[in-house]
Amino acid sequence: MPIYPVKDNKPTRNAFGEAIAELGQSNPDVVVLCADLKGSLKLEKFSENHPDRYFSIGIAEADMIGTAAGLAIGGKIPFTATFAEFSTGRVYDQIRQSVAYSNTNVKICASHAGLTLGEDGATHQALEDIGLMRALPGMTVIVPCDANETYSATMAIAKFKGPVYLRFGRPNQPNFTEINPDFQIGKANVLNPGKDVTIIATGILVWKALEAAEILQAEGLTVRVINIHTIKPLDVDAIVTAAKETGAIVTAEEHQKNTGLGDAVAHVISTQFPVPLEIVAVNDTFGESGLPDELLTQYGLSTQDLVTAAKKAISRKK
Amino acid sequence: MITHAESGHPGGSLGMADIFTALYFSEMKHDPSKWPSVEGQDLFFLSNGHIAPVWYATLARTGYFPLSELSTLRKIHSRLQGHPATKEGLPGIRVASGSLGQGLSVAIGAAMAYKLDKRPEWIYVAMGDGELNEGQIWEAAMNGPHQKVDNLIAFVDRNRLQIDGSTEVVKKLDPLPDKWKAFGWNVLEINGHHFAEILAAIAKAKTNLGTGIPTVIIANTVMSKGVSFMENIAKWHGTPPTKEMEAKALIELAPTEWKDYDDPAARVYKGRN
Numbered sequence: 254m255p256i257y258p259v260k261d262n263k264p265t266r267n268a269f270g271e272a273i274a275e276l277g278q279s280n281p282d283v284v285v286l287c288a289d290l291k292g293s294l295k296l297e298k299f300s301e302n303h304p305d306r307y308f309s310i311g312i313a314e315a316d317m318i319g320t321a322a323g324l325a326i327g328g329k330i331p332f333t334a335t336f337a338e339f340s341t342g343r344v345y346d347q348i349r350q351s352v353a354y355s356n357t358n359v360k361i362c363a364s365h366a367g368l369t370l371g372e373d374g375a376t377h378q379a380l381e382d383i384g385l386m387r388a389l390p391g392m393t394v395i396v397p398c399d400a401n402e403t404y405s406a407t408m409a410i411a412k413f414k415g416p417v418y419l420r421f422g423r424p425n426q427p428n429f430t431e432i433n434p435d436f437q438i439g440k441a442n443v444l445n446p447g448k449d450v451t452i453i454a455t456g457i458l459v460w461k462a463l464e465a466a467e468i469l470q471a472e473g474l475t476v477r478v479i480n481i482h483t484i485k486p487l488d489v490d491a492i493v494t495a496a497k498e499t500g501a502i503v504t505a506e507e508h509q510k511n512t513g514l515g516d517a518v519a520h521v522i523s524t525q526f527p528v529p530l531e532i533v534a535v536n537d538t539f540g541e542s543g544l545p546d547e548l549l550t551q552y553g554l555s556t557q558d559l560v561t562a563a564k565k566a567i568s569r570k571k
Numbered sequence: 572m573i574t575h576a577e578s579g580h581p582g583g584s585l586g587m588a589d590i591f592t593a594l595y596f597s598e599m600k601h602d603p604s605k606w607p608s609v610e611g612q613d614l615f616f617l618s619n620g621h622i623a624p625v626w627y628a629t630l631a632r633t634g635y636f637p638l639s640e641l642s643t644l645r646k647i648h649s650r651l652q653g654h655p656a657t658k659e660g661l662p663g664i665r666v667a668s669g670s671l672g673q674g675l676s677v678a679i680g681a682a683m684a685y686k687l688d689k690r691p692e693w694i695y696v697a698m699g700d701g702e703l704n705e706g707q708i709w710e711a712a713m714n715g716p717h718q719k720v721d722n723l724i725a726f727v728d729r730n731r732l733q734i735d736g737s738t739e740v741v742k743k744l745d746p747l748p749d750k751w752k753a754f755g756w757n758v759l760e761i762n763g764h765h766f767a768e769i770l771a772a773i774a775k776a777k778t779n780l781g782t783g784i785p786t787v788i789i790a791n792t793v794m795s796k797g798v799s800f801m802e803n804i805a806k807w808h809g810t811p812p813t814k815e816m817e818a819k820a821l822i823e824l825a826p827t828e829w830k831d832y833d834d835p836a837a838r839v840y841k842g843r844n
Contacts, residue, residue, distance in 0.1 A: 284687070305687065308718065316676045316710035323680020326665045327609060329687065331680070347707070351673050355657050355666045
């Protein structure tokens, strides 16, 4: 019996495009800037319906971030759209100076994050972006777990005032949450109750965490699954409560171990309530070409890797 | 200011003083009492943030904050950061700058927002010439005419010096007007210390409204203008004068005609159309 029935399979980027199209209708201040990836980011509908508010910036990401900052100063709510690698690493200083330090109301929307971008390989597989963005004071970092949550988060950040990094992806993946008009930035969701261990996951690893929980439950263990869709500000209470009540934690993310969700959770529990922690993430290496699931397995991010990590965390309990 | 701070960038600040004066005291429509609203305001962006001292002095003299605050430049707890910033809430500053090459993009974005809202006010931006080494400037240079921001007037402080020396030695910029023309800009070249030329160039730029073509004014300036022993010497990009030098410089520089007035009604600048 699955914990969460799958509604359909859908790429998170499709839901982003749908939300942007809806925002085009409902919020006249929303403008979109895109660096020559309109199709990949699913912006066709917005650009057709609102050509005056859709800006083709060309392959000029640095200029796109600065231009977005200026649009925000002029009272608009700019959404920038390109791949995660070009949304962050390529334009880190532009974001640091013109967006984060200047506190401009820019929404940096990043698709094709992580290994599951697939065949394009490591040049395009952003695995350091969460770390880069969470290092910036004042930056909100959101990584939705599925298409519906991507829709909900996109709608929510339009209402939120301040810089946001929104990370989503390319592949088809299970869509299992409900669209939530009251999406709360910074508030983790407990998707499954449990007492033996907690898996704290973000992005597409949330589904893997649910799969792992089912396997472990069949073996008689109960597993709490927390969806951390907001990595900054982090829901510290949910993490500390999980540490206290389950005594062991596994984190899961499609990102480098260094600077990612695992690091953030380690900081919280080591300073507030130390318990055994296992971090499932890419281990200080670049990715490579391949199919999404092949890559997740190759780099230690499969459901089975989560099961193994959970058992290890439980075994380390004193 | 810079002597008191014992660090900072006097050369570019002195070199752009005439243009800042023309903009804030004559050309720009702005009302410090309305800060931070953009409603009815011309906006100015400083891309080469290191010449913040001349901007701060201009903002103080036009009523954005007390003149006495100028003495806090670069000191701890000051709103007058070494490079312009918004975090401390200094009125007049809308975006941080200092990491070079970003201001033109920001200004174009603001001009796009003004276009969308059909605001009749103008967007101004100043850049250094050394700063034009940055690739982002040329991304923005491509974007300005593409977005048809004919409500934008950009200045290039063409003093021909950057930290390591001549702009033509560090990384050749000439023929600079041709480069901007090739990117689709209306290009004007002026003596940046000649008020009549500055004002005429702005007036000419404003006739471009409706063409979709933004204007760049390449202002030929002298680094450290007005101080004989500092003029045209790259060292004064980022070196503070000693107290003795400051005293000598202040004798050479003309005293301001602007009193440290307190009448708020005098602080509404209607600009010129």
